[in-house]
Amino acid sequence: MNYWLMKSEPDAFSIDDLAQRPDQTEHWDGVRNYQARNMMRDAMTPGDQVFFYHSNCAVPGIVGIAEVAREAYPDFTAFDPDSQYFDAKSNVAQPTWFMVDVRFVRKLTRTLTLQELKAKPELADLALVRRGNRLSIMPVSAGQWAFVLSLE
């Protein structure tokens, strides 16, 4: 079992949006970064646990838990010329981009803010708090996972 952190802008797709989807499950489309793609495609397994992080908003932080519901499959938005995620270089025979499905598990009792997470020496190696980090999907160690949950 692996642990991850996935960022989403709540104005576009929030933890509450996920909770309201049919089966509380949604595909995680639109990832257009090779590192993030590789983690989804090569390492994510159904059952993996995910911190749901709200970015680019008033109080950025971890707001809930989700889990990987389906292993990686081609991101079909890359094939749709009308999609904002269209990529002419990706095609069905050899897709460039992949996505997983994620299922809502629960909201945290409170937001664990970026500010708070940054202040914890135990999380100094977490990619989220490293300077200049822009990855939208990143691995979390078992130790980091447990520590974050202990803050709740």
Next chain:
DNA sequence: GCCAACGTTGGC
């Protein structure tokens, strides 16, 4: 809205 950080693109 500003801007630092970083990835991508494209000229050479």
Next chain:
DNA sequence: GCCAACGTTGGC
């Protein structure tokens, strides 16, 4: 293959 220009991310 280098690297300047450009676009995007995302905190503040």
